[in-house]
Amino acid sequence: MSLYIIKSGLLTTIQDQGRFGYQQQGVIVSGAMDSFALRAANVLVGNDQGDEALEITLRGPSIRFDAEALIAICGGNLSPSIGGQKVPLWRPVIIRAGEVLEFGPCIWGARAYLAVAGGIDVPLVLQSRSTYLRAGLGGLEGRALRTGDVLRCGAVSDCAAKYTRNGLAALESKPFAAAPWFIGFPSRPAYAQEPVIRFIQGRDFRHFTEESKAAFVSRPFYVTPQSDRMGYRLEGQAIRLMQPFEPISEAVSFGTVQVPPEGNPIILMADRQTIGGYPKIAQVASVDLPVLAQVKPGESIRLAEISLEHAEELYMDAEQSFALTEKAIGLYLTKERGV
Amino acid sequence: MIKKTDNKTADSIARGRHMSGLYETDESDVLVLPLGDRAIVVDWGGSIHPDTHGKIRALCSQMERNPVPGIVEVVPAYTTVTVFYEPLKLRDPVTGDQWSRSGGKDDRSPFEIIKRIVSRMVMGLESVEAGSSRIVEIPVCYGGEFGPDLHDVAVHTGLSAEEVIKIHASQDYLVYMIGFAPGFPYLGGMPERIAVPRRSSPRPTIDPGSVGIGGKQTGVYPIATPGGWQLIGRTPLKLFRPDHAAPSLLQMGDIVRFRPIAPEQYAAWKEDDI
Structure with missing residues (x-):
């Protein structure tokens, strides 16, 4: 089975959970911005949760499927449709051979993840299929998808194959069929408009003025158009140090909030550098990274401080919830009656 | 302890x-x-x-x-x-x-x-591991089209271009860490005599292999990136090799030595010459 890219969209790349183990070689982690949506989409089509999928940004591509396929779209709502009919998110969808998946206006969020049963057959580079554009690493030839690309898909799991067969039998003349069940709101991250992003104090927190610390948690911050997969550049009340302070460069992470001297915080995202040298005011709680990843340039966020212990508990709750979701989906996929 | x-x-x-x-x-x-x-x-x-x-x-x-x-x-x-x-x-x-x-x-x-x-x-940890530091020699073609800022560095430091090259290439540098970009070494040990401020406006793109000085630091750009360092030369070596198990040519703890080469040697360089 292959995917024919009829129209590339704004920025469509292949991403998995990221390239770990090579940061000490300076290799950027990359991976999906919204790791929850990536994992969810994969599980919905019978893949391993960490497999690769298409990360589709703001304006989506048009993709023709040359054979029937089991797919799932999770994350932002970029108005996916097949044959002029809306395709619902967060659930398995069986698409008929020859049909075209298109995307329209961005209704909500910034990124959608399209997983295909069997995954996408591109080589592993340093143990990951994630695309890192600047170094031309991973994905399809290290670059974003272009019109005319053809992506080959991998081997479909037994349960996905069976589910697809059963579903096709019930498809009749329709171009696609979506499952009536889906991952509901309570099982997703707290996606929202102007979301509250929770953070733990960064190690340099106390070097900032009281006024700045107060503003950091009370004022909204605007996500500027210069924001991308590397980092979100915020604008709001300027955040100031009590006195000049240049930390010695050290490792940074997904969600590290650095403040350069001009006072506008930067939240480091999937394509962050491995090492950073600006004072660190905060570190976003892991559970809120998917929420942040769906904020698009031009929107705002609010920030709220929590303790490390609280962040750890939220993380455990989220992981346990996902494990249950994964189990439930496994059961639904293996049920006999199909879509 | x-x-x-x-x-x-x-x-x-x-x-x-x-x-x-x-x-x-x-x-x-x-x-x-x-x-x-x-x-x-x-x-x-x-x-x-x-x-x-x-x-x-x-x-x-x-x-x-x-x-x-x-x-x-x-x-x-x-x-x-x-x-x-x-x-x-x-x-x-x-x-x-x-x-x-x-x-x-x-x-x-x-x-x-x-x-x-x-x-x-x-x-x-008993004590500092003596650690056998690997010495890596990096051939560099200094000046000319590969080192467009060599002249400025010479002017700023009050040295001749030849002296800048000689000082830069006669030092052992310690690789403290790899970061900033894949394979980029943070080197310690550059003599302050050849320290120069970064360029007032960064170049939008720098060719891979470019050797630069930025403040008191020197380094080699492994991939094309924007950058503000003063470029004094270029190496034909690939510092980032994604097809290797250790993709960075240099590793933390290595000792780096720069060796001047002529433009003809640069042009004739083959990957396996190291």
Whole structure:
């Protein structure tokens, strides 16, 4: 089975959970911005949760499927449709051979993840299929998808194959069929408009003025158009140090909030550098990274401080919830009656 | 037990600076503090110094030799080692327990468990590992089209271009860490005589292999990136090789020597000439 890219969209790349183990070689982690949506989409089509999928940004591509396929779209709502009919998110969808998946206006969020049963057959580079554009690493030839690309898909799991067969039998003349069940709101991250992003104090927190610390948690911050997969550049009340302070460069992470001297915080995202040298005011709680990843340039966020212990508990709750979701989906996929 | 650094004053100043009262270890002069809910920083404090670097190498190789379940990866820097971990996969090194949140008084959070793990490793480090530093020679074609800023560096330092090359190429440089870009070495040891400020406006793109000076630092750009350093030459070596198991040509702890080559040698360079 292959995917024919009829129209590339704004920025469509292949991403998995990221390239770990090579940061000490300076290799950027990359991976999906919204790791929850990536994992969810994969599980919905019978893949391993960490497999690769298409990360589709703001304006989506048009993709023709040359054979029937089991797919799932999770994350932002970029108005996916097949044959002029809306395709619902967060659930398995069986698409008929020859049909075209298109995307329209961005209704909500910034990124959608399209997983295909069997995954996408591109080589592993340093143990990951994630695309890192600047170094031309991973994905399809290290670059974003272009019109005319053809992506080959991998081997479909037994349960996905069976589910697809059963579903096709019930498809009749329709171009696609979506499952009536889906991952509901309570099982997703707290996606929202102007979301509250929770953070733990960064190690340099106390070097900032009281006024700045107060503003950091009370004022909204605007996500500027210069924001991308590397980092979100915020604008709001300027955040100031009590006195000049240049930390010695050290490792940074997904969600590290650095403040350069001009006072506008930067939240480091999937394509962050491995090492950073600006004072660190905060570190976003892991559970809120998917929420942040769906904020698009031009929107705002609010920030709220929590303790490390609280962040750890939220993380455990989220992981346990996902494990249950994964189990439930496994059961639904293996049920006999199909879509 | 870790030996105290010579630079004790700087060390204690740095500790005072970082001390939050919550996360430092009691037993040594090493701080252990969280980088969010999935990473921990081991910080020796003080300034950038080969002694600290030796301890960092010792901890990294210790962790490489004894992989701990739940530790995802380890990122060394000048004075710190950051350990990334998966909170739900860690086990307490003493009790063998995973994080359970049963509400019992002996429950340890993932941060407390990882802190225990790394603190024990740090305690166990006998001393700075002597470590056999690998010497890597990097051929550089200085000046001309490959080093458009060599003239400016000479003017700024009051040296001739030949002297700048001679000073730059007669030094042993220590690779403190790899970062900024894949395969980019943070080198220590550049003589201050050839230090020059960065360019007032960065170049939008710099060719891979370019050798530059930025302030008191020197380095080699492994991939095309924007950059503000003064470019004095270029190496035909590939510093970033994604098809290798160790994709960075240089590794933390290596000693780098630059060797001047002529443009003809640059043109005739083949990958296996090293």
